[in-house]
Amino acid sequence: MKKLDVVLKDKSYPIVIGKNLIDTLGERIKEFYKGTKLAIVTDENLNSIYGERVKKNLEKDGFEVKLIVVAAGEKSKSFGVLQELYNGFLDFKLTRSDLIIAFGGGVVGDLCGFAASTFLRGVPFVQVPTSLLAQIDSSVGGKVAIDLERGKNLVGSFYHPEFVLIDTELLKTLDKRFLWDGMAEVIKYGCISSKELFSRLMEFKDEEELLNNIDEIVFKCCDIKRKVVQEDEKDKGLRMILNFGHTIGHGIEKYFDYSKYTHGEAVAMGMYMITKNSEELGITQLGTSNKIKEILSKYNLEYNLDNIDMKEIVESTTLDKKNIGNKMNLILLEEIGVSFIKSIDNNEIGKYIY
Numbered sequence: 001m002k003k004l005d006v007v008l009k010d011k012s013y014p015i016v017i018g019k020n021l022i023d024t025l026g027e028r029i030k031e032f033y034k035g036t037k038l039a040i041v042t043d044e045n046l047n048s049i050y051g052e053r054v055k056k057n058l059e060k061d062g063f064e065v066k067l068i069v070v071a072a073g074e075k076s077k078s079f080g081v082l083q084e085l086y087n088g089f090l091d092f093k094l095t096r097s098d099l100i101i102a103f104g105g106g107v108v109g110d111l112c113g114f115a116a117s118t119f120l121r122g123v124p125f126v127q128v129p130t131s132l133l134a135q136i137d138s139s140v141g142g143k144v145a146i147d148l149e150r151g152k153n154l155v156g157s158f159y160h161p162e163f164v165l166i167d168t169e170l171l172k173t174l175d176k177r178f179l180w181d182g183m184a185e186v187i188k189y190g191c192i193s194s195k196e197l198f199s200r201l202m203e204f205k206d207e208e209e210l211l212n213n214i215d216e217i218v219f220k221c222c223d224i225k226r227k228v229v230q231e232d233e234k235d236k237g238l239r240m241i242l243n244f245g246h247t248i249g250h251g252i253e254k255y256f257d258y259s260k261y262t263h264g265e266a267v268a269m270g271m272y273m274i275t276k277n278s279e280e281l282g283i284t285q286l287g288t289s290n291k292i293k294e295i296l297s298k299y300n301l302e303y304n305l306d307n308i309d310m311k312e313i314v315e316s317t318t319l320d321k322k323n324i325g326n327k328m329n330l331i332l333l334e335e336i337g338v339s340f341i342k343s344i345d346n347n348e349i350g351k352y353i354y
């Protein structure tokens with residue numbers, strides 16, 4: 001088992017990474033929680049595989065457990081489902097001294113984290129991320145949110161968990177498409193801040209070798225993310241580098257109504273496209289976009305979109321919530337492993353996309 005600490009001004013918490021850790025959840029909770037009530041939020045798919053096991057184990061450890069199950073998928077990050085969680089907590093008579101557990105991927109983590117941050121003005125919670133994307137990104141750093149009809153993550157807060165428990169064994173039951181989806185964000189960490197990680201990923205022979213080394217990869221990604229978050233918790237500067245590939249990626253997701261491409265698949269294309277253009281503009285070292293193309297193909301990710309009106313993508317892009325006024329921040333690479341933030345006028349975006 002490996003451990004990392006996220007050290008912030010007002011709060012610090014550990015991230016533990018290893019195999020078969022979900023059966024140790026109760027012991028870890030007991031280290032800091034003296035109460036008995038636990039509300040677990042999960043989705044239908046995970047509930048059918050792990051629900052009973054997690055509940056029974058925690059009951060054996062002496063906890064009174066309520067399992068709240070939401071539908072799988074992004075649609076659950078809504079006000080309607082949020083209210084269902086509040087009602088579940090109220091029925092269970094949950095108080096501010098009790099504990100909530102988010103057991104799931106990014107949707108459950110974001111939704112449950114936001115519910116925890118707002119119910120009774122804040123109830124402590126624990127993140128048990130189950131998808132690769134959630135393990136290396138969304139469960140770390142405290143961003144929790146729900147979606148509005150007009151866009152994703154438009155209502156949320158920064159609310160950190162008591163700890164993050166990452167059981168990489170759970171990735172075995174993850175749908176393959178979502179393994180590659182998470183790999184897009186793994187590749188992103190290599191692109192923005194670690195040439196070594198990028199090379200390591202290029203070295204793996206096949207999926208088996210990747211999965212045999214997944215603890216090391218998850219650890220490296222969480223380490224990069226926690227360092228970025230420690231320096232810029234509220235996303236006012238450095239943290240923006242985590243959005244490499246996301247400006248175009250969000251545009252692509254939105255253009256296809258969040259149904260054709262997963263987040264990671266869209267970000268993969270965003271990373272390649274923006275780098276191809278910044279390379280042509282003389283900003284990025286020649287050959288970088290080819291390296292990105294190669295690594296994306298290796299991990300079953302598309303790198304380009306054919307026959308699409310990129311102007312429409314630009315329009316969705318400039319509506320991204322991170323663009324304030326007439327300016328927007330783009331994340332570009334100098335080379336693999338070295339990124340920077342470039343502030344541009346909204347009307348300049350075309351040259352980075354066409």
Ligand code: GLY
Pocket residue numbers: 137138140141143235239242243
């Ligand atoms: N996923 C980007 C961030 O946490 O800032």
